[in-house]
Amino acid sequence: DQQVKQNSPSLSVQEGRISILNCDYTNSMFDYFLWYKKYPAEGPTFLISISSIKDKNEDGRFTVFLNKSAKHLSLHIVPSQPGDSAVYFCAAMGYGGSQGNLIFGKGTKLSVKP
Amino acid sequence: DAGVIQSPRHEVTEMGQEVTLRCKPISGHNSLFWYRQTMMRGLELLIYFNNNVPIDDSGMPEDRFSAKMPNASFSTLKIQPSEPRDSAVYFCASSLRDRGSPLHFGNGTRLTVT
Numbered sequence: 001d002q003q004v005k006q007n008s009p010s011l012s013v014q015e016g017r018i019s020i021l022n023c024d025y026t027n028s029m030f031d032y033f034l035w036y037k038k039y040p041a042e043g044p045t046f047l048i049s050i051s052s053i054k055d056k057n058e059d060g061r062f063t064v065f066l067n068k069s070a071k072h073l074s075l076h077i078v079p080s081q082p083g084d085s086a087v088y089f090c091a092a093m094g095y096g097g098s099q100g101n102l103i104f105g106k107g108t109k110l111s112v113k114p
Numbered sequence: 115d116a117g118v119i120q121s122p123r124h125e126v127t128e129m130g131q132e133v134t135l136r137c138k139p140i141s142g143h144n145s146l147f148w149y150r151q152t153m154m155r156g157l158e159l160l161i162y163f164n165n166n167v168p169i170d171d172s173g174m175p176e177d178r179f180s181a182k183m184p185n186a187s188f189s190t191l192k193i194q195p196s197e198p199r200d201s202a203v204y205f206c207a208s209s210l211r212d213r214g215s216p217l218h219f220g221n222g223t224r225l226t227v228t
Contacts, residue, residue: 036216046217099209104157106157
């Protein structure tokens with residue numbers, strides 16, 4: 001049973017437009033969420049995180065929104081660039097948990113076309 | 115810093131053979147994680163260590179899998195005997211022991227068992 005779901009396996013966006021990647025979770029005990037980006041033949045790299053006490057966190061072109069009532073978070077990339085083409089993983093951990101309790105989604109492959 | 119270093123990058127072996135994957139974490143990091151990535155199951159945590167001590171190995175699929183961390187700068191994941199269903203990409207990651215500290219992943223070892 002997947003506790004963290006990324007229902008879109010892939011997404012294609014034109015350069016300069018907004019990319020929106022979605023993530024749903026089922027465990028109401030999750031209180032910390034992260035996004036990782038992965039290029040082919042490389043390991044995932046940390047992108048941005050958000051605590052459940054916030055509903056938005058922004059870092060440059062990347063913004064993560066959290067809707068606790070809907071158990072949904074999204075990653076917005078504006079404007080999208082070809083170098084953003086990668087697989088994006090959503091991850092979550094629960095109250096009192098640590099990185100050893102991190103649950104990953106299966107990822108969404110983003111393609112940004114020039 | 116060179117980041118998390120994994121070796122080998124690729125391993126092809128025959129069923130029944132012993133396989134040893136190696137990891138050097140980032141200096142100063144006190145938590146180390148072994149993950150496996152497959153198409154079907156995504157990123158799964160196999161085992162993690164804090165200060166060289168195994169904390170949770172509930173993700174290790176079978177007794178054929180074992181992991182050690184003899185010191186703060188080295189860890190191994192061993193599969194003996196290997197089976198075709200073990201074919202996957204194995205990632206090692208390290209972090210500071212702080213739930214707010216993101217994981218730093220190595221570039222993985224792609225294992226193929228024929």
